Amino acid sequence: MFDNRILISNPGKLYGRLHIEDLHRDDYVSSLRNRLLAEVFYLTGDIERYGTGFVRIREALVDYPGLAIAVEEMGEFFKVELRHSTEQVAEQVCRLLTALDRPKTRRELQNPLQLQHREHFRSAYLRPALDAALIAMTPPEKPRAADRQYVLTEKGRKKLLHRIRVDSQN
Structure with a gap:
């Protein structure tokens, strides 16, 4: 593995x-x-x-x-x-960043992305974005909190802005 x-x-x-x-x-x-x-x-x-x-x-x-x-x-x-696929991961992470216009829960992110399988969403979207420090959990000291939300980090905002610029040029 x-x-x-x-x-x-x-x-x-x-x-x-x-x-x-x-x-x-x-x-x-x-x-x-x-x-x-x-x-x-x-x-x-x-x-x-x-x-x-x-x-x-x-x-x-x-x-x-x-x-x-x-x-x-x-x-x-x-x-x-x-x-x-790393290309697919990049696309999935960009879709997640685009949906993260304000702090949101997992469910609030999963619904607009039309994803039903929780574990797939975690492994293909959330985990790569968290590992790349593009998003962060709140509150960070309670990773299993029921009210946990996800927010864009500064690095995530820059990545999203770069993606928007690249897409607008194409």
């Missing part, structure tokens, strides 16, 4: 006639390497259907435009990387 990505690698290549490019389609056909083990996972409820994992992952990622998945085979290993 890294700050902007999760990397999973597994010994072995894709099984059967499956190729990396097949995983980008919804109609790929997977093969079972171990039917008994697959049956155990199915009966315990850990999998719903055989061979639908990448389709469901891609469908879930539609709700998180800042996330991307990369799949590759490296020698005798299969690698999957889920990463957070």
Whole structure:
């Protein structure tokens, strides 16, 4: 696990006639390497259907435009990387800064940005803006306070003004 990505690698290549490019389609056909083990996972409820994992992952990622998945085979290993796009983070942070015209609560920020998933909002919008010192929490001594609000910092105001100037020139 890294700050902007999760990397999973597994010994072995894709099984059967499956190729990396097949995983980008919804109609790929997977093969079972171990039917008994697959049956155990199915009966315990850990999998719903055989061979639908990448389709469901891609469908879930539609709700998180800042996330991307990369799949590759490296020698005798299969690698999957889920990463957070820095361009998308910058765009998300700028959207947050634009919405922060006065001190606001998380909910007051989330609603105009049309974001429903609280954890996604925190990790993709709030955390990068806080880490970059573009916004600050009030009161800072009580990070879990129910009345917590977020405000632009001086650095955040400068970033927002710069963004407005760049957008107006284009």
